[in-house]
Amino acid sequence: MRKQSDNGAAQVFRITGARxxxxxxxxxxxxxxxxxxAxxxxxxxxxxxxxxxxxxxxIVTxxxxxxxxYVAVVIANAGRENAPGLPSTFVPAPSRPMISPAPTASPAESVPEDRS
Incomplete structure (x- = not known):
């Protein structure tokens, strides 16, 4: 991203917190x-x-x-550094409410009505 300064020269910004x-x-x-x-x-x-x-x-050498x-392998396998600006904790996604099952009908209600 560039920003014009007062004298018209372009100013360049660096991303310092990036990995x-x-x-x-x-x-x-x-x-x-x-x-x-070595x-x-x-x-x-x-x-x-x-x-x-x-x-x-x-003997010292x-x-x-x-x-x-041992030290070289531990250092080589240390992995990536932590980015200082990124959050270090995991935030779980909000859970959706569960849809409750439909109420069961009693035997008297399940008999179809005669529409004559």
Missing amino acids: QGLAEDVRGRQRRYVISM IRTLAVILTAVLWNVERHVA LVLGAFLP
Whole structure:
């Protein structure tokens, strides 16, 4: 939506409360997963290199390399963010009133009348 300002230039408004697009969200989660897996790969390589040189640092990198896949999967599967402007509760649709069944006729009323 554009609005003309006093000097005649068009002013553009942004939608700040809207969610990210689904493709953009998936791309961001994939990027975070690849970054954390690259860090894990680096930690495993450092573990192998430092094992005989600095054992304490190698153990820390080994623990980091073992723990990062779990964290990466949890972050990747976290799902979409909540939009701040949208309601968070579900409002059920109003229910329609039920039509009551027709009253049953007594046997005396159900006999057809003679119209002669």
